[in-house]
Each structure stands twice: as structure tokens, then as C-alpha cells.
Amino acid sequence: MMALSALFATLLELAGFPAALLIGPMLAAIVFGINEAGVGVPRVAFAGGQAIVGCLIAASISPAFLPAFAANWALLIACVLATLAASSALGWLISRWGILPGTVGVWGSAPGAATAMVLMAGAFGADQRLVAFMQYLRMAMVTAAAAVVARWWVGAKGGAPAIDWFPPVDWMAFAQTLGVAIAGTLVASLLGLRSLFFIGPMVLGIALKFAGLISFELPPWLLAASYAVIGWSIGARFTRQTVNHVWRALPQVVISILALILFCGGLGFLLWEFAGIDPLTAFLATSPGGLDAVAIIAAASRHVDLSFVMALQMLRFVIVLLLGPAIARMVAGWVKTQT
Secondary structure: OHHHHHHHHHHHHHOOOOOHHHHHHHHHHHHHHHOOOOOOOOHHHHHHHHHHHHHHHHHHOOOOHHHHHHHOHHHHHHHHHHHHHHHHHHHHHHHHOOOOOOOHHHHHOOOOOHHHHHHHHHHOOOOHHHHHHHHHHHHHHHHHHHHHHHHHHHHHHOOOOOOOOOOOOOHHHHHHHHHHHHHHHHHHHHOOOOOOOOHHHHHHHHHHHHOOOOOOOOOHHHHHHHHHHHHHHHHOOOOHHHHHHHHHHHHHHHHHHHHHHHHHHHHHHHHHHHHOOOHHHHHHHHOOOOHHHHHHHHHHOOOOOHHHHHHHHHHHHHHHHHHHHHHHHHHHHHHHHOO
16 A cells, blocks of 8 residues: 555655645555455554644644634634534435435534544434545545645645755754654543544644744654555545445535535635635635644645634634534434424
8 A cells, every 4th residue: 555655645746736645645545445455554653643743733833823813703603603504404405305314414414523423423323334434535525625726726826845855853853742742642542532633732732832842843754654644544434335335325425525615615715805814725724624634735735824724623623523413413303303
């Protein structure tokens, strides 16, 4: 799989796609998974990859986003709530029209908090395999769409600079970075965020950075390995059994995901038009799902305000985590009463 990942990543890199080191391994893992090659990502590797991405976000965040965020908080919350409403409506239609059995469409359409939605769906009697497929298919499609849009935008700006894979390393800063990654991962694990290991290092890293207590050192080779692990973990969710199970409904599911991506793109347009956010930053900030993948694409793209992207993505994640399960249960209840 490493050879195929390297091939895809190289081709995407030559084509100028940002985050080629994420997208290439993801595509390779999908190919292997659908062909029943048994792709598996060790949990410790997945945790480590996410921890490094958390450090990358912390290193890139600056206080500059706070004035814009504070001035437009109502619009940002409205964008998140509108995304929740649109995804709930799409899920209701999928279930109401019988495209997927039971309440699968409701749980599978929720824009974020994928693990929580899969677990809640099982408790509500929905088929967890199909819910997981919808959730991770959305993640893959959102990641691909974000990369394509970013590629078009970067291409219009003149392309990305060449990468020096093995620059000199500040070993003291590197040790501090690894310390934040390990400590933050342990904190995330203790808090029960076992599928979101990047949150602990991100929050800890931001706090230490703003206090002037740390300097981050993230060599390109370390980021590349982290991106590959995350790409494999997304692609590994796709197996032939699950794809065959949902094959008849796949076109409708894909259309619903595309509709949600377009809807969120419209929200990004509103941010550009009324909040003065540049178009690519607004598009990435409103992308519906795959927070860590969106962070990687934003960090790899030029002229993107990563601080703002992560602020809106984190706001949506928190609101979806708090309200998503309740909304999904409510909509699922409506579906059951109407069938």
C-alpha cells in the first residue's frame, strides 16, 4: 500500500494539489479496502498522526482571528445551525423516501462528530455499518472537494513552493513539540476523545504558544508521515462488503453529500460577501466534516487564514456534538412515526 500511496501522492503533488500527502494515501487505502486487501492502521499510529496535526494547528493559530470572529459571531453560529438544518433535512428525505433502511439517512447525514453519530445510531436501532459508510464517505468527498477547490485557487495564484524534506532541525523545539503531542494525546484519551486525539495537543499547544513557553518544530518528513496515517485511516473505512451493502443507494447518497457540500459552499459565499472573509478561507471553514483533514488542506494552501478556518470548524464541531445527537433522535422519531 505504501507504493501505491507514494504513486498517488506523487501524481497529485505534480498536479499541484495541496495536501497530496493526505489524499494519495486515502485513495490508496480505498483501493485496497474495496479489493479486500485488509488495510489496518495501528491505533497508536493514528493517535500519533492526529497529535502532530494538533501541533500543526497550534503552531499556525494566531490571535489575529479573534476580532473578526467576535465581530461576526452571530453570522458564524447561523452558518453552523443552517448546516445542521440542511443535513437533517437531507437525512429525513433519505429515510422518508426509503433510499436507505430505517433511520440510517438521519444519522449518516449529520455533519461531524462521526463516531458519536455511529454509536448513537446503534443505540437507536439503525444499521451502524451503513451509518459509518455514509459518515466516512462524506469525509472522503469533503476532503477531495476541498483539495480540488484549493488546487484551483492555488493554481490561480501561481502554485506552491518546492518542499525541502530534510531541513536542519531545532532539536530542543522538536522535543518540546513531541512533548506537547504526547501530553495532549493523553489528555484527550482521559477525556474520552479517543477518535479526536488532535484536540488535546491543539488546545495545549495553543495555550503554551500564547504564553510564550514553547516553539514548535514540525519537519516536513514528520508531517508527511502523519498525513499518510490519517489518509489511510479514512480510506480504510471502505470495504467491499459495506460498499456492496449500500451499492443500490450509492448514487442518491452521493447526490445528498454533494448537495450538502454545495449548501455549505453557499454559506461560505455569505461569509465572503457579508463578513469580508476571503473565498478559499470561507469555503474551507464551512466544509461539512473531516476537521483534521480540512486543517491539513488549509495549512497546505497559500493565502488561507487557518485561524479562522479552525475557529469555525471547532465551533461547528462543538455545536454538532452537543445538539447533533438530540436533533438526529428527533428527526429519526419523525421518520418512524411517518412510516
